[in-house]
Amino acid sequence: MRWSNTLIPTIKEVPADAEIPSHQLMLRAGLIRQLMAGAYTYLPLGWKAIQKAAQIVREEMNAADAAELHMPALQPLGLFERTNRKEAFGSVLIQFDVPRGNRQIPMALGPTHEEVVTDLMSHCISSYKQLPLTVYQIQTKFRNEERPRFGVLRTSEFLMKDAYSFSSSVEQLDEIYDRMYRAYCRIFARCGLKYLPVEAESGPIGGDASHEFMIPADNGEDSIVYCETSGYAANMERADTGRTAPEIKTSANAGTLEKQATPEATSIEQVSKLLGCEPSQMIKTLIYVADEEPVAVLIRGDHEANEGKIRRALDAASVEMADDKTVQEVTGAPTGFAGPVGIKCKIIADHDIPVIENAITGANEADSHLLNVNVGRDYQLETTYDLRNAEAGDPCPKSGAPLTIVHGIEVGHVFKLGTKYTEALDAQFLDEKEKRHPIIMGCYGIGVNRIVAGLAETRHDEKGLIWPLSIAPYEVLVIPLNTKDEEVMQTAERYYSELKAAGVDVLFDDRNARAGVKFNDADLIGIPYRVVIGGKGLKNGEIETKWRTAENAEMIAVDAGIAPILEALEAKKQEEYQAANVPE
Amino acid sequence: MRWSNTLIPTIKEVPADAEIPSHQLMLRAGLIRQLMAGAYTYLPLGWKAIQKAAQIVREEMNAADAAELHMPALQPLGLFERTNRKEAFGSVLIQFDVPRGNRQIPMALGPTHEEVVTDLMSHCISSYKQLPLTVYQIQTKFRNEERPRFGVLRTSEFLMKDAYSFSSSVEQLDEIYDRMYRAYCRIFARCGLKYLPVEAESGPIGGDASHEFMIPADNGEDSIVYCETSGYAANMERADTGRTAPEIKTSANAGTLEKQATPEATSIEQVSKLLGCEPSQMIKTLIYVADEEPVAVLIRGDHEANEGKIRRALDAASVEMADDKTVQEVTGAPTGFAGPVGIKCKIIADHDIPVIENAITGANEADSHLLNVNVGRDYQLETTYDLRNAEAGDPCPKSGAPLTIVHGIEVGHVFKLGTKYTEALDAQFLDEKEKRHPIIMGCYGIGVNRIVAGLAETRHDEKGLIWPLSIAPYEVLVIPLNTKDEEVMQTAERYYSELKAAGVDVLFDDRNARAGVKFNDADLIGIPYRVVIGGKGLKNGEIETKWRTAENAEMIAVDAGIAPILEALEAKKQEEYQAANVPE
Structure with a gap:
């Protein structure tokens, strides 16, 4: 291509509204131009890079025996109602009525295609003989970003490779999942990306049910818990800490239990300021409802509770924060003053709780906290759990070496879906004995635009972009x-x-x-x-x-x-x- | 690809709701499946054919020095207001508000991208030195079809190659137009299509400003006026007839002018039925307003008036049907009873009018028609024009041989746009003397899905589809x-x-x-x-x-x-x- 026949509007100055290197450089190198907030035109250089990334994705998907197809962006809203995703997506789902004669047809722009592909398979698949089957597309997705940002890293319209597998058994699913996982590693490596497969939420199928593929980058929006020694990597929701249960015994230094007035101080920050203590000296007592039963969860004041871990510790199907009424019933006080001493419900605690000597907790009484709270004497625990988000310095669950927290850009996700969609949309197969079962699904996504933006974010110097040959325009x-x-x-x-x-x-x-x-x-x-x-x-x-x-x-x-x-x-x-x- | 790893759900029976061969065969051969009215999933075989067609389009566009880019589907509605296309598109334009924080942002799904590409160029182009420039994309378009039909031939979402050229002179535009025209011929030929470049509407730039590329097909929705002898082909709006002006003289057989009561008979059909005459014996007197002046246009009762020809004959910028009030003023009668005898406005007539002996016309009086109306005696004409749609048997304007009417599927369109969009959206360039001018545009579209549907429609036998090697899945x-x-x-x-x-x-x-x-x-x-x-x-x-x-x-x-x-x-x-x- 001759430069004079194409459009490469390079810019010397750093654009004022671009915060991160990939956004700045993609604008300056003439790869993209903004049409409106969250919507970019890919100019010829940017589009060529996208096409090269898409072609690598396509080659590896084909090699992994996935068949390419193409589903519409416009979808009937009713499908999202049947899977309860209309509510789950909220304002992210772009939806509207389209006039057809005298009627208005409710439609949505596909944020992904689980519904459409499952509906398709419910009509095309009838027998176990047709399974397993994996299909994919490289297609435009629409998700309304209330706050689009970081250039093309987070936009309302983007190019996604989404694959869906359909199996008659968990073994078939596992086999496809492993094949896709390997294909993803090949794709990101061929694109010249340093990538990290990260353990993510484990789904209803169990096992390693989900991995995110991350590009480590200072400006990444995701936090990854990582161990350099063992290579362990997990996202914040999923990451285990290698901490073990401490001995539960009352401290020899236990002071006298005291009640202290803390009017209107309901947060850790307010109480620690009022009492002049460190948050790590405090115990957060969070009231949850697990499968309809209230539970008090004890977390150190400076730590973040992890709902997935709490749910797994309780072996509960659902866990959610209790409402004010339940808190009042269980603690006898308004929200903000709960504590383990005398509380009328089950208590579970994080590993870091029993070792706090002379802790400060809510008094289960309005505007009051307790000082010098000690396990064994003031409240009882039989055991402890890993209930909080990992932090830098926590021991790795594999090697015991200190974990670090790195930031990353999510470029891919593989997930064992199970039968959520096939049950909701009646996609079934007949087994050898002519018995009906819902088809078992997996889904596998790649953000194609993010491959290019991730390269721009991680491969550049003060003069500009540095492309690998495989993706260079x-x-x-x-x-x-x-x-x-x-x-x-x-x-x-x-x-x-x-x-x-x-x-x-x-x-x-x-x-x-x-x-x-x-x-x-x-x-x-x-x-x-x-x-x-x-x-x-x-x-x-x-x-x-x-x-x-x-x-x-x-x-x-x-x-x-x-x-x-x-x-x-x-x-x-x-x-x-x-x-x-x-x-x- | 192994059949067992892909999805080819063939069907023996002809689907009940599929009317035409391409729709029937694309369903039966497992190329497509309907998601909802006007929306189809392309299954692996169908999508492979689409990709092969798209790749041929891409190769020929690149060879014609066009640069590929990619514009968003989501567009700010405001751009369509600035070009007056929000109104022009009407319900075809899919539009809605998208929530962003507390605001609702009006957006549209791009039916084409003239607005977006012109807005882009208004920011990227400043000097004549950057011109000419041609860009294109192969991208999904959205147009609400109130009555989607014929399978994938007319859907609300489709894959279009749209190219846009930007020039500093009409000569540059002409050169690009010719290059695109040749590229189109190569594309359709390489895809194995029999195609016909058809003269279409001439735009504001003059000359051969527009061609449609048609696939002759019995089920095509478009009518093409065609001469086998000369190769002349034009669409109905554009097609000239080779008829010449007849001598204007009163017939020797002129009968006595008579008024006949025709209560409530206002249409050609009603009057011919009431009076027992052929429509070809009648003169339709259509009252138009051409550049604010009323004009009576005389067309034979069985012919269709052609507004483009009327506008050109009158050398008018705009021509539209008169409202009832204007008709009353000009004829002294309500709409439906106009005639040339005694009318109070300018008259122009089609070539076929003066040769009608003893015609029947409106009497310019409610519920009345005149019999035995003859030119020269009862109304005057100085000359006649080609003012109607061509019909089979009319002489070809090139060869004089009889024209035929064939049906076709439109697969492409090339158009000299001029400065309509660049004026509306302020896309200007500075010439050698630093003087500002609006950039001169052309646009060039191909319906990629229609290439495949057109092949299915025209290449099959009783057993199934017959692909050319170039497009075969x-x-x-x-x-x-x-x-x-x-x-x-x-x-x-x-x-x-x-x-x-x-x-x-x-x-x-x-x-x-x-x-x-x-x-x-x-x-x-x-x-x-x-x-x-x-x-x-x-x-x-x-x-x-x-x-x-x-x-x-x-x-x-x-x-x-x-x-x-x-x-x-x-x-x-x-x-x-x-x-x-x-x-x-």
Whole structure:
């Protein structure tokens, strides 16, 4: 492609409203332009990168025996009512009525396609003989982002690869899940991303039912609990800590239990300020309702309760915060003054609770807290649990080494769905004995735009973007130094057309512009290999070549033609593939 | 791809609600499934055909120096207000409010992208030096179809290639238009379509400002005026007739002018029935307002007035039907009784009017018509015009041979837009003298889904679909006759994997099903080349190959490997390309 025939509106200045490097650089390098909040046009360079990422995704999905199809974006709202996702999505689901004759048809724009694909399979699948089956699409999704931000990382419209598997047994599901997991590792590695498969929520199917694929990045919105020693990685909801249950005994230093007036101080922050104590000296007593029974959950004042862990500790199907009425019944006080001493419900505590000497807790009485609360003497515990979010420094559940918290951008998610959708939408199969069962599903998503934005966020220097060859919008940039010089242009045109004919993706900077402008733009848009033609070099029968990240340029003889360039590209491709550690 | 890993739900019966062959066959061959009225999922076979068509479109657009980008589907409604297209689209435009915090943002789903691309260019283009520039996308469009029908030919969501050119001069526009026109001819020919470029509405830029690309098909919704002798083809709005102005003189057989009571008979049908005459004996007197001046237009009773021709004959900027008040003022009678005799406004007539002897017309008086109306005696004409739609048998404007009316499916449209959008959205450039001008635009659309539906509609027999190799979902279908026979399966697997490795797009029917079922499905889905393995043939060391449209199969030796298949495919590709008459 000639630069003059395409649209690469580079910008020198850092755009004022772009906060993070990927947003700034994608704007500056002319990859994207905003249409309105949360909606971007991909300009030619950006779209070429997206297409290359999509093609890698497609190749690996095909290799994993998934069949590509294409479902509509416009969907009947009724399907979301049948799966209860209309409510669950809330304002994220873009919905509206469409006129058809005298009627108004309620429709939604697909935020994902579980409903549509399950409805499809309910009509196409009848026998176990047709299973397992995995289908996928690379298609535009719509999710209203109330606060779109970070450029193309969080927009209301984005390109997603969503795959859905259908099985007659959990074993079939496990086999497909593993295949998809491996395909995901290959995809992100081939795209040149450093990625981390992260344990996520375990679903109703049990086992390792869900993994998120994260790109570690300082500006990532997700927090990942990570152990460098063991490689353990889990998201905050899921991450276990390697802490063990301490001995439960009353401290030898137990002081006298005292009641203290704390008028209107209901939060840890307010009480610790009022009493001049550290939050870590306090016990949060959170009243939950687990399967309709109230439970008091004790968490150290400076820690975050983890509802998934609480639910699993209680072996409950559902867990939710109690309402004010229940709190009043259980504690005899309004919300904000609960404590373990004398409370009228079951108590469970985090591992860090019994070791707090002379703790401060609510007094189960309005506007009052207790000082010098000690386990064994003032309240009883039989055992303790891991009930809170992991923190940096907690021991890794695998190695015991200290965990760290890193930030990441979620680019993929694999999930064992089970029968939630097939039960709601009547997608069943007949087994060998002609007995009906709901089909067992898995779903597997990749944010294609985020692959490109993630590369921009993690691969750049002060001059601009640094693409891997596999995703670079163009592999080679040919720059004639002086477009008015006939010999320069003839040579440059020859390199351009010969490289193109050899199947190289090449951009030809045919602009009549100063060399400095061209070099700056070249660094900014980050094309991996640069071929400069003109000046003294050409007079000596040589052209200058340079990798984007190399310190120095290399001269090659014009007489050698494009062969040395093709060799260099091939070697670099091999090198990048090796370095990416693409799994078999 | 193995049949067992993909989804090809073929159907024996003709679906009850599918009226036309393409709809019936695309359902039966498992290419599509309906999600709701006007919305279809493309199943794997259908989607592969779409992708092949899209790739041909992409290759030809790139060869025509257009740069691919990707614009959002969600668009701010305000842009459509600025171009007055919110009203023009009416209920076709899908629009709604999207919540963002406390605000509701009015948005629309793009029916096309003139607004968005012009808004983009208004920010990216400033100088004539950046022009000309052509961009395109292959993207999903949304248009609410009040009556969706004909399967995927008319749906509310479809895949469109839309290109937009931006130029600083009409010469640049003309050059791009011609390049796009040639690219379109290449695209449709390569896709194996018989196509007809049809003259369409001439725009504000003049010249051949618009062409539609039609696939002649009995079930097509569009009517094309066509001359086999000259090749002249135009749509109904645009088509000229080669009729010439007749001599204007009063007939020697003129009868006596008579008034006849025709109570409440206001239409040609009612009057002809009441008076027992042919519509061709009557003159329709249509009252228009052309640039604010009322005009009476005379058209033979059995003909259709053509507003574009009327506007051009009057050299008017706008022409519209007069309201009842204006009709009353001009004729002295309510609507339905206008006639040329004594009317108080300018009269223009079609060529066929003065030759009607003793015509019947309105009497310019309520509930009355005149009999024996004759030109020269009862009303005056200086000249006549071509003011009506062409009809079969009219002379071709080029050859004079009789025109025919054929039906067609519109698959593409190229249009010289001019400055309509760039003026409305302030997209300007500075010329060499730093003077501002609106950029001159062209737009160029292709309905990608219609390429595939058009092939299904025009290429089939009683057994099923007949794909050209260029668009066929798979080029080769490998059928083992008995999947339980180890030798059969080993040989079949070897052919499958070797063909795949050689880059052939191959489908492997690994189903454990009767040969009859497999052969019927093979004919229905229409894969061009069939390789059958098993039975007596294999015992003799041979496999059976057959083209979808061939009468007979051919046996080839297993020892020869896949080489004869590759040769046959290559020869067929060449043959189809030659037959398609792809222009240079």
